[in-house]
Amino acid sequence: MDSKLDMFEDVNTSPSLEGDMSIPGKRTTTATSASGVPDYNTLDEPISETVLRDIRAVGIKFYHVLYPKEKSSLLRDWDLWGPLVLCTFMATILQGSSSADSMADNGPEFAQVFVIVWIGAAVVTLNSKLLGGNISFFQSVCVLGYCLTPVAISLIVCRVILLATQTRLLFFLRFVTTTMGFAWATYASFVFLGQSQPPHRKPLAVYPIFLFFFIISWLVLSHN
């Protein structure tokens, strides 16, 4: 009973306690209590609580991608909400128009960006598993999806830059921004996924990740 009361108090004040409270092997979702007691108490809480808890978990993962120091939260508590949000956002912005206008941007369709991101992440994950890596499928897809965050940020910056009339300088700025986003994304995913490969095969596993982010950064750069 005491522990239940504690949880009730602490969940509003220290969000990081959510991560600490989970016990590997006993947790199923972020909503269960630590000791495996049936979580009927979450039925009583308002919906905003439940939603906010999940949103907080997703937000923590975004934070950890942008400052990749602590690895365990992405790998242990994987979820695919973040990648979905990022992928949908990027595909919406990147899609070219299908009108007959000759000056239209023949960019990728919405579905093509979706396919590239998800199938690309799946293929990269499959590759690292086939090479003998010891990471689970969804953990790896989660990490690759979350590491799209820097690329999405560079897409937003590029979109803002595109509002002005284009000059060579602005193109160079866009190029620099995209390159930085790409490098950041590759470095972040390397931090998370680098340990799971045997050392004599690490370049073989890192190259597809590099290619994946390179292609997506190319889509960002060539969007106008």
Add this chain to the structure above:
Amino acid sequence: METPTADDLLQFRDYSGGAPAQINVNSPTHGGSGGSGGSGGSGGGGANAQRQRGDPLADLIYDMTSSAQGFGGAASPDSSQPQNSSLDGSGGGAGGGAKLSLFTIEYYQQFFNVDTYMVLERIANSMIPKRAAGNYLRMNIGENPDLYGPFWITVTLIFSIAISGNIASYLQQATDSYKWHYNFHLVSYAATSIFLYANILPAVLWALFKYSLKPVDSADAVETDSASYTPSLLSLMCIYGYSLAIYIPVSILWVINISLLQWLLVITAALLSGTVLIAVLTPALRNSQFSLFLIVGILSAHVVLAAGFLLYFFHNPTVLPLDAAAPAPAAPAAPAVPAALKAVTQAVVNAVPGNQTH
């Protein structure tokens, strides 16, 4: 002493190359594993320091220990020699040790049993003629065909052609316009053609090799083994996949808009990788009845692929000025001969996406 003698004989037969291993198409002969270890050792950087290449006693001891440990699934004594552990893996896959189901991931892991230096070796062997040993196809690739190289080289090639094609079309347009008409369709077309080349052609070649084998004189026991050799489908796909590696830097260089340079690059790349293809496939070509026809076929397919890339994705710049000089609706105003010429060039350029409004 009858029974122990028979047991001894059986045990000896077990160790002398492994009857189950003979079931595989590309299982090593007794000297072959020494050869493959030797070629792997000479190719790799920090390879096995304990074995002397070509020392028959050390080879024999190594073979016996590795086949003793083989089907138990234990790693081979030297972890930097994954070729030998895959020997056991391929033996196991065909019904030696553990029977691996087609639906487990372990079954496919045997095709990814390569290290970084091996992949780099194979790429170098595919670009530089005469670099690979004479028995490269049978002993190196045949023992350990990998799917990592072909798959990622084809994917890289698809995207490098699509990206370079877009850059080339951007650079060829008017220099004062910064609006760059990105064309995503190039990716789909590039993907289809490369995928077909890298998969259908090896399958066709494999079938041709298998069914055009020269009849072998079975009295000549020494020759039959190599005279009846046909490469496996995986080996051919591996060879073809790696042979596309030379086109990746070439496709990046195609962005430079000088027609002479582009054609020079095409010819050089096709010659180099075509020569390597023929040289590597020689042991199999020798055994075929249509060897000349096959050689011509392989080379011409390679050249057609390279020229096709250039013509389709990287517009020949001499075509462009006629198109850029007059906008599309102005065609009827021109006199007859230039109009016919313009119509032809427009038809050619129309076939190239991304450069024309439809």
